[in-house]
Amino acid sequence: MSTQAFHPPARVLMGPGPSDVNPRILEAMSRPTIGHLDPVFVDMMEELRGLLQYAFQTRNELTLPVSAPGSAGMETCFVNLIEPGDRVVVCQNGVFGGRMRENVERCGALPIMVEDEWGAPVDPQKVEDALRANPDAKVVAFVHAETSTGAQSDVQTLVDLAHRYDCATIVDAVTSLGGTPLKLDEWGIDAIYSGTQKCLSCVPGLSPVSFGERAVELMRARKTKVQSWFLDLNLIMGYWGSGGGKRAYHHTAPINSLYALHEALRILQEEGLAEAWQRHQRNHMALRAGVEAMGLSFLVDEPYRLPQLNSVTVPDGVDEAAVRRALLDEYGLEIGAGLGPMAGKIWRIGLMGYASNSRNILLCLGALESVLIGMGVDLDRGRAVEAARQVLAG
Numbered sequence: 001m002s003t004q005a006f007h008p009p010a011r012v013l014m015g016p017g018p019s020d021v022n023p024r025i026l027e028a029m030s031r032p033t034i035g036h037l038d039p040v041f042v043d044m045m046e047e048l049r050g051l052l053q054y055a056f057q058t059r060n061e062l063t064l065p066v067s068a069p070g071s072a073g074m075e076t077c078f079v080n081l082i083e084p085g086d087r088v089v090v091c092q093n094g095v096f097g098g099r100m101r102e103n104v105e106r107c108g109a110l111p112i113m114v115e116d117e118w119g120a121p122v123d124p125q126k127v128e129d130a131l132r133a134n135p136d137a138k139v140v141a142f143v144h145a146e147t148s149t150g151a152q153s154d155v156q157t158l159v160d161l162a163h164r165y166d167c168a169t170i171v172d173a174v175t176s177l178g179g180t181p182l183k184l185d186e187w188g189i190d191a192i193y194s195g196t197q198k199c200l201s202c203v204p205g206l207s208p209v210s211f212g213e214r215a216v217e218l219m220r221a222r223k224t225k226v227q228s229w230f231l232d233l234n235l236i237m238g239y240w241g242s243g244g245g246k247r248a249y250h251h252t253a254p255i256n257s258l259y260a261l262h263e264a265l266r267i268l269q270e271e272g273l274a275e276a277w278q279r280h281q282r283n284h285m286a287l288r289a290g291v292e293a294m295g296l297s298f299l300v301d302e303p304y305r306l307p308q309l310n311s312v313t314v315p316d317g318v319d320e321a322a323v324r325r326a327l328l329d330e331y332g333l334e335i336g337a338g339l340g341p342m343a344g345k346i347w348r349i350g351l352m353g354y355a356s357n358s359r360n361i362l363l364c365l366g367a368l369e370s371v372l373i374g375m376g377v378d379l380d381r382g383r384a385v386e387a388a389r390q391v392l393a394g
Helices: 023-029 040-054 072-082 096-108 124-133 157-166 213-220 234-240 255-271 275-292 319-330 357-376 385-393
Strands: 062-066 085-094 110-115 138-144 166-173 192-193 206-210 309-313 344-349
Touching: 023 255, 023 385, 040 062, 040 206, 040 255, 062 072, 062 234, 072 096, 072 166, 072 192, 072 206, 072 213, 085 124, 096 110, 096 138, 096 166, 110 124, 124 138, 124 157, 138 157, 157 166, 157 385, 166 213, 206 213, 255 275, 275 309, 275 385, 319 344, 319 357, 357 385
Parallel strands: 085 110, 085 138, 138 166, 166 192
Antiparallel strands: 062 206, 192 206, 309 344
């Protein structure tokens, strides 16, 4: 069978991830591969740790990228902190809280579920009620930025609450890292995981994680082996080590992907975290103006709305999948569909990292408006783009 080289089409990625990758990062990936124990590579690993600490706003020594996607970062947190028989308060207000529950159950532990409506933030009162009813709970797990809905929960309040009941916290920051304020040390987060393909605008396949002292103490106090050999941090730290010293072989690291993450974090540092957060918020406001000018609305109430992941309600009578297909075929533009109970009801429009820019906002609004008009929706052509332009100019 004869084959040809694969040349993907150029797309504008404005879905829930991956996001557009900065050309500097693609260039970094193409650099020569060297050994994963090469002294030069080890030096780069130390720089990478420092850059991750900046992105997370932490001094945690145990901060590193897991050599697998964000789902493996999630599993790393759970398998290292949770043992059979533990009770874990799991907050679910979307798809990814449900995945936390799966992890707890597979660790042989008991999930105590705190459920909120999809599109709403986690309710601290419900969490406190669960903690009062389960005084032997060990961990509270919740999603900071729920990618399935675009809802953001109050990390600091939930962490303070967990600590008041002597619980550690596991936080999903897959969509928040680099896009919205996240202050690991200031807020007292114990264990956190993220992904590279969202607001860092890096290629998929790595999961930054960080563990504070409370989480490290739980690992030291384990009575059972970590159920995953590959994700056992006791073994992984033999490779990632500390201070550039001797490294023990654990696995062959994804060398070129780590080059890419190093460059992505350099770009974030050059812009500045506060500036990146402000850019995402400013661009969200421009997108919001255009969306509302079309008479469309958002799933999430404004105080809890993620600037980098916008869930827009589909107008009555519109085939949302047909709209997405037309955007992809006619404009090379990808936006996301709803998941679970939100399927067919919302579009998820990402403004993440390198993709969070005025060009993409105006393209998306103009294209969406044109497709909807072509499907018979009564809209004033050009009004959405003009509304966004006014915000961007102001």
